[in-house]
Amino acid sequence: MTNMFNPPHPGRMLAESLRYLGINPCEFAKHIGALENSVLEILSEESPMxxxxxxxxxxxxxxPSPETWLALQADYDLWQTRKRVSTARIQRIEVPTLQRALPESAGQEVTQ
Structure with a gap:
């Protein structure tokens, strides 16, 4: 996914969807076979998706597919982490470029 400015928690998006559809969060939790507290904590952005x-x-x-919900959570988590963690003092490790030797026949046209 592309970087967003302060991406929303997926729980906020789910809460808006449930509100729009007129679905009670506790009823929804029962419908999907999840604990009410788990769903409510996600909706209130206290727990991750x-x-x-x-x-x-x-x-x-x-x-959204399950992958999309999880990608939204990953975007949110990374944004929050970037606000808390400084990487300014970490130096990048330079990795040497490996060049493989090509067989002598590489690049030659094959004639039949």
């Missing part, structure tokens, strides 16, 4: 919940949500609602 897990693969288990992403799979269940995608099975119940049209729209």
């Amino acid at each position: 897990t693969p288990d919940i992403a799979l269940r949500i995608s099975a119940a609602l049209p729209g």
Whole structure:
């Protein structure tokens, strides 16, 4: 995914979807076979979207795939981490370029 400016937590997006559809969050949790607290914590952005919940949500609602929900979570997590962690003092390790020797016949046309 592309870098966003302050990407939203996927729980916020799910909360908006449920609100739009008129679905009660506790009823939704029961519908997908998840603990109410787990869903409520995701909706309130207190917990991350897990693969288990992403799979269940995608099975119940049209729209984003489980992979998309998890990519949204990864974008959110990385953005939050970049705000907290400084990498300014970490030096990049230079890796030598490996050049493989090509067989002598490489690059020659094959005639039949």
